[in-house]
Amino acid sequence: EDVRVVEATLKGRKNRRVGNRATLKIELAVLLFLNSLAEEARVKAFEEKSATIRAQHINAVTKKMLKRARG
């Protein structure tokens, strides 16, 4: 289902066709990004001594993560 989701989202965004296996890898990229984002947000949350990740933590980390995700 994730694959389908990614596929759908990518279709909305891309003017070029996407190879069959490429979608899987794109999903992999998305998962990796989410993973790293989650880790950073968790670290940030712990820095601020809160056990739960809140939106502010994600917002704080967003910039760094997006910068890192530059292709």
Place this chain on the structure above:
Amino acid sequence: MDPPDDLSARVLLRHIQDMEPPRTPINSGEDQAPSDSPLPSGSPLQHGRLLRSSKTQRESQFQSPQNIVRRSLRQKIHQSITRKSLLATKRRTPSIVLRKHSVSTLSPRQLLKLIQETGPVMSPLVHESAPPAELQPPSADPNPPSLQSSIELSGLDLSDPSMEDVSIQKGLSRKRPRRSLNVTAFQKLLKDAAKKRESSAGDNSSLSPSSSTSLGLQSPFDADGEKSGIQRKVPHRRRTSGRTLIKQQIGGPVMSPLVHESATPAELQPPSADPNPPSLQSSIELSGLDLSDPSMEDVSIQKGLSRKRPRRSLNVTAFQKLLKDAAKKRESSAGDNSSLSPSSSTSLGLQSPFDADAEKSGIQRKVPHRRRTSGRSFNAAMNKQQITDVSSHRLSAQNIAEDANFEGLTLALSKLSETDIMNCHTTLYDPQGAVDSSLSVLAAQDKPTASTCQEETQEERGEMAGEKSVEVFSGEDGAATDECVPGSHEKGKDDVNKTEAEDSQPNDDRADGFLTFEIGVRDESEEEEAAVEPQAEEGEAAVEPQAEDEGMDPSQTEEEAVADSQSEEEGVAAGARTEDEGESESRAENVVVLESQCDVEEPQAAEDASGLQTNDEAPQEEEWEEEELERDTRHVGHRAYRSEGGLVMPVTEAREDPTDAAGSSEIGSKGLGALGSNTSLEASPSQMGTPEEPEPSLQERLENEAVGRKSSSFHLVQVSHDAEACERQSDGGDAPAEDAAEQQEEWADDDDDEEDTHYEELPDKTPAFVKQKRIFLASNPPPLTLHVENVQASSSSEALPKAKQKQVRRKKTEAVLPKTCLMSVFKHFAKTKVSADVFPALNNVMDKFLDRLSLDLETYAAHAKRKTITVDDVKLLLRRQGYINDKMPVEVLIEKYLRMEQRRILIPIATSGNVVVPKIKKCSPPLFFFFLNRQSDNFFSGLHAKKFFLPFYLVLYCI
């Protein structure tokens, strides 16, 4: 040694003595009075001496406390001793004096109160004075009774000052730093006394106590330092709240530590000097009482200081525990050794509060000063502007005022939540960054520079986030000190809210100060109006009128900038205003809570606009405003995207403007038709954009706060995303304007008039985009936009709320990623609790990420002259993103993150019959060998010695 100042005090004291019955000590009857009271040496003189001492100490406080206190004490002692030649007697005398003074517990209190009334400064010194005077007597006097009395007296005196402290707090609050100095001085005195004891007193016990005292004095520092390091947050908070509170209240809690200290030092020596268990116990008990007293005081003050409570209580309790333990030890051992432990414990209790205070002061000072200056400058600027400009722009200001009112309401609501506090604090620093950005903009009007500046500002924000707590407090302090809020001495939360509001103010103030424009005048006028209305509408908001007014400032600044443009184009502005008002109404209905971000963003925008206004390029300025607003809302992704993509000025502007305006085709068309000049056109869209943009940000905030309107806000975000997507498509496409127009048409078709405010916003903003395109690229005008305009015109502001709800459902399907999927994955990776309000932020991030991802992949594919994005592109992307490197091959990542069926597709595996399952298409011999090699590793799992298999492969290959 008697300074002329003493006269008044003496007179007072004698008066009191005359008034009081001479036998007061007996009346007090707590203990020791009978034995020592008979001394005929003249109570009045001793009282006078006490007064003297207090006076001198007072003076010492005013001057350098340490030296003066030391000298004064010694000299006084000597003077008192002059009558009796012997040292022993000498030392006794002071003790006696103290006794008498203290014995008449009632009288000294009254005296102290009188003194306090005259000079509040006295109180802290009084504490100190009592213990040092006692220092010598115990060492010199082995007499158990006298010692007991002195000790008890000291305890009583200490308790008294605590009471006084509460009343005197005003003066004391100011003196904190000095007090710390005094404490050090006091410690020095103690050390000196200990040394003297060692030299003079032949008792072995004296030696051990002195050492113990010194140890106690120094060792505690470490513990205290740790404590302070650990507890920093709380003390800061305490201070801030205290300042905001009435100073008297502040003084109360602050004083308590001193009381503890005073009590403890008094206790320090007696145990050392006196091996008598009873006396020790009594002293300890007294100290315990004293400690309890301050706690009581704290309880009384709790309202304002509710936050501070825990820590204070901890200190007190811990200290009491230590004392009790010490007491127990003494009782058991009743020996000299026991003195060590108690002294150490007491010393610990003494210093902890001071260190914390000192650190607090040091940390918090910087910001408040800065704030103050900004505030003053702002006020001055405001006044000037008011005088000059009030008359000129009345009309526009009034029109704007309505919108401002609505925004103000929304803003004011936000202050209730703590997250808002965080935002406000962040805002504090942002203005600085904004100023920098404005300056940079002035210097170089190129977009990249501006973008970098903004990035910096946000970076600062991110950095600041970690330090928010401290900064927040400091900011509160600064605001409190600056404005001297005392008039509205509200307690607890109200104070906090005020401080927040004040914090927001200085930011605005700064921005205004930099802006030497007409804005200030309008702001205030609008503020007043706005303040009145919001209060009536919102009870909560009414509680914090100041906050509302302050909150209003940013929005007003925005609109002021807009107003300037309006003055230029009033015809266009009128239509825009009507729409804006409708939007603002919808906002009010939504009860948008968050302004903090808006505040930050808006001042920045105002600054940028103002700075640029000086230049002839007004349109660019307004565009900048929009851009900044967007950036604030969508922080990082946009900037990076712009910086990367926006090398060419016009193109980037065009791209950004549509994102900001999101497609207000109506206004754009109007502007085009009505005003031929570029400036007027651009100005009109900017006007539209500015009022509209705050909405999404506010709603995003709401989402973050999980107010329960996530759906609506979410929709807004999505709308913004859609707008962005449209823009990008337009950019990517040959005729961006046409694309946007097409999309708008589609939307318009989809939408009935009732459906969505969002759609309205989108068409509204598109015109800016279209206009800019026109201006810069001289591209085609949009006929389609006119069509959209009609739709929007039909849609009324009243229908907006209903439409929003409807659209929420519709937009949800268009979420970047489905919520359940995204959240489940994120929660899986987070491995901790994830609050529900994360989703909007996460969605925002993913939107940007996917945009960038798709763009990159397309770029890679285009570079390879392919029309299809292949695995290699993604692999390259992953490599560039750093997920794949020499140590981390793709396969490992795939095996780690993807499911088995996906893995099967991606990773070729050799199956029985030497068949590789996902067929490897290009199998040139070396490649084939490579794959064989890798799969053989899979096949012979665990065996990595490729050399061993090399011949085998060769054989296979040959076959």
